[in-house]
Amino acid sequence: MPEVVLAFTGMPGCGKGVAVDFLKDKYDLPVVIMGEVVKEEVRARGLPVDSKHVGPLANQMRKEHGMDVWAKRVVEKLSVLENRVVIIDGTRGPDEIACFRKAFGDGLHLIAVMTSTGTRYQRILDRKRDDDTVDVEGFNARDQRELGWGVGRIIATADHYIMNEGSMEQMWDTVDALYTQIVGEG
Secondary structure, three states: OOOOOEEEOOOOOHHHHHHHHHHHHHOOEEEEEEHHHHEEEEEEEEOOOOOOHHHHHHHHHHHHHHHOOOHHHHHHHOOOOOOOOOEEOOOOOOHHHHHHHHHHHHHHEEEEOOOHHHHHHHHHHHHHHOOOOOHHHHHHHHHHHHHHHHHHHHHHHHOOEEEEEOOHHHHHHHHHHHHHHHOOOO
């Protein structure tokens, strides 16, 4: 079981993945992406991995199995790892955090990445992922869905905050400094 779990949260397009990829590459850390856990289920059901299926299935599973259904699957994946430090990318709600705190105790560090709405929307347009929506209505609907899952509440109670409105290099420097502060190496 890992000693230190860095759980990243934030609204879609805030830069969680950029922060996670930097740490993964620099420190050779294992990462479990919560959205990928959902996509695994979408694929297992033979459905296309797109905005019409990923979010709705995530929501359906939360209704059927509890708001922590995806967190429980992540804990299972992490429990077999022997790494001292691991990363969770994309936690969304208080029930997920409660599940992680139960599993990892004081080793859990919730990190919220903060970015303005306009910047997030532009980044989503630029990244062109299959599960992203490219119109303003879809963007707003996705934000509302994720806020309904409780992402705003966990952002408000995060252990650490990263402001991500600058360059990629500024983001990397901020993430690296935070990693050194939490983990004690750098």
